[in-house]
Amino acid sequence: MGSTLFPYPYPTEHPTVSTISVRSGDTLSKLAARYNTTVDKLAKANNIKDPDLIKVGQKLTVPDGFDSPGTKTPSSNPSKSGDKFDQPAAAGGRAAGPVKDDDGRSFPTSADGTPMYRQGDTQWGGRRLGTGSSISAAGCAMTSTAMAMSKISGKVINPGELDAYLDKNGGYSGNGLIWGQAAKMAGLGATKPGWSTSNINKQIDAGRPVVIGVDYKAGSNGGANGTDHWVTVTHRKGDTYYANDPATGKEIALKLQNGKLVGGPKNYKSTGELVTFTGGNPRPGTAPAGSSGGPVAGQNSSGGSVKGLSLPAGDLEKGARGKDVELLQKALVKAGNLTQAEMNTGPGIFGPKTEAALKEFQAAHGVPNTGYYGPKTRAAFEKLGAKVGGSTGPGPVTGPSEPGTKGGVSLAQLRKIMPNLSQAKAEQYLPHLNKAMAEAGINTPKRQAAFLAQLAHESGEFRYMEEIASGAAYEGRKDLGNTEPGDGKRFKGRGPIQLTGRANYRAAGKALGIDLENNPTRAADPDVGFRTAAWFWNSRNLNTYADAGNFREVTRRINGGYNGLASREAYYNRALDVLT
CATH class of the missing domain: 1.10.101.10 (PGBD-like superfamily/PGBD)
Structure with a gap:
């Protein structure tokens, strides 16, 4: 139903959309996909016998995804809807009066003055949301956010405007809303504090709406994380909380029951997901009489403190x-x-x-x-x-604890995999190599074959433990952390996997407990170099891809592409033959 922080495969039911107008190029199939319903439901709802015969300008009724097939669209008068919790806008107190957006359109407000938007509104309901849906079908989180931000910032921001902003500013992860990016449109921040009525009360009692996740489909358990839908909680009276529901564009009442908020259409139940907004006017308006006031808890846009973690x-x-x-x-x-x-x-x-x-x-x-x-x-x-x-400690150097090949590889096996490696160098490097592989959990034939193949290619079979080139080509490479003069040469490629860049030297050094940033040449010594290679390997989760036999992905994550793939694969196949 709703777009959320995380793009989970929620149920795809959509809110009420009363009528739409057929446009040039529309077919029932396209309209069904756009509004997240089916051709059969559209045909039945509009008494269409031939799905191929629809006309431009024809008005069609879109089935309401909250109701079972064949039921009527909920009444526009909530008091007659049969749901004791589905209240009219003034249920929580006298409505604050309509507000106007930049287009001159008027929208009703809840008692606290928060605009009430319906995600299926004809102006924006058909807009594409994220990577493959529409505001009508999956825009409840975004619509709820637009309502909350409008009240807190004092600027009327409708869902269409917010969607356009998010499209331009990377505001979606798949179809999931990135809350903080949305909040920026109003100059606000967003955070997800722990669920508690105290956290909610401190916000709404200061006139700052919050967005909560609810589970509305009985038995679904709310999909992957419990949330099917999102609503905007605006104010409260006693143990009754009032929320603007983007599904209907109306105000609903939710009762506090055992720490959860329950009520509204389809007996919503809160899931424990809570989004609050920071910045703007600390008290943009108070709730109706009967709610307890109090200042908003001090927050910053980054949530709690990470100091010392x-x-x-x-x-x-x-x-x-x-x-x-x-x-x-x-x-x-x-x-x-x-x-x-x-x-x-x-x-x-x-x-x-x-x-x-x-x-x-x-x-x-x-x-x-x-x-x-x-x-x-x-x-x-x-x-x-x-x-x-x-x-x-050693951080990502330490690999999985499950048992695998014991004792690493033998001298004979290593020289068969790398035929140009001399006996002397093989004897010198083997203890350090095996120690690093054991530490990193590179302890099965598939893992060892992939690891040794990459090292063989990168270092010329351990011939080059330091890059031949000067490293000047890396000067000024901010993506490598090279921000100071001389960093390119100072942090050139070293070790059997050619560790490169100040940022990688710093990270590897911290993981190994060695100050490589101030002693970069140590990365070329075998006792350190093989461990930096193991750190690099585990920092990119390469055992997982080695286990799956996905050597191309191992290469991409090391190289950033597929340079030298033929050489790497030749070493890999040889290593598999030797080790299995």
């Missing part, structure tokens, strides 16, 4: 697993970008929730919101007081 020194991205991912998740929870409940669905697993939360953090702190945990993101966390690599 330890974060991994290596890079992480979607698909990674382990304790370093869990450290990142804990920091995102503290920062207010991930809830504890969301983390609990997959601690230590870098999935779509973690990726979207990281994008949210990045957008709020001036980092490109790529969802990739790299040097710039680590720097942003450090500015907030986190300790990157602090107490994590």
Whole structure:
């Protein structure tokens, strides 16, 4: 139903859309896809016997996704709808009066003065949302956000305007809304504090609406994270909370029951997801008489403090697993970008929730919101007081604990894989190589074959433990962390995997407990070089791809492309023959 922080496959039912007008090029099939219904339902709702015979300008009724097939569209008078919680706009007090947007359109408001928008409005309901839906079908989170932001900022921002802003400013992750990016349109921040009525009350009693997730489809458990839909809670009276529902564009009442808010159409139940907005007027308006006042709790746009938290020194991205991912998740929870409940669905697993939360953090702190945990993101966390690599010990060097091949590879096996490697160098390097592989969990034939193949190619079968070129070509490469004069040469490629750039030297050094940033040549020594290679390997989760036999992806994550792929694959196939 709703676009959320995380692009989960929620049920695709849509809100009420009374009528639409057929445009040139429309077919029932296209309209069904646009409004997230079916051709059969559209045909039945409009008594169309031949789906191919529709005319430009023809008015069609779109079935209401909240009702079972064949039921009528809910009455425009909520008091006759049969739902005791579906109240008219003035149910929570006297309506504050209509507001006008930049287009001159008037919209009713709830009792506290928050605009009431319907996501299926004809002006914006058909707009494309994210990568493959529409505001009508999946824009409840975005519409709820537009309502809350309008009240808090004092500027009337309708969902169409917000969607246009998000399209231009990277505001979607798939079809999922990036809350912080949306809030920027009104000069606000957004955070996801822990669920509690206290957190809600402090906001709405100061006239600051909040957005909450609800589960409306009985038995669905709300999809992957419990949330099917989003509404904007605006004010309260006793244990009754009033919310603007983007599904209908009307105000609904929710009762506090066992810590949850319950009511509205289809007996909504809150899921524990809460979004609050920071900045703007601290008290943009008070709730009606009967609610307890009080100042808004002090917050900043980054949520809670991450000061003193330890974060991994290596890079992480979607698909990674382990304790370093869990450290990142804990920091995102503290920062207010991930809830504890969301983390609990997959601690230590870098999935779509973690990726979207990281994008949210990045957008709020001036980092490109790529969802990739790299040097710039680590720097942003450090500015907030986190300790990157602090107490994590060897960090991502340490690999999985499951048993695998014991004893590493033999001298004979190594020389068969790398036939140009001399006996003397093989004897010199083998102990360091095996120690590093054991530490990194590179402990199965597939992992070892992939690791050795990449090292053989990168170092010319361990012939080059330091890049032949001067490194001047890396001068000024900010993406490598080379920000000071001479960094290109100082942090040229070293070690069997050719570690390059100040940022990688710093990260690897923190993971290994060695000051490589001030002693970069140590990366070429075999006792350090093989460990930096192991760190680099695990920082990119390469054991996972090696286990799957996906050597091309291993290459891409090391090289950034497929340079030298034929050479790498030749080593890989030879290593597999030798080790299996």
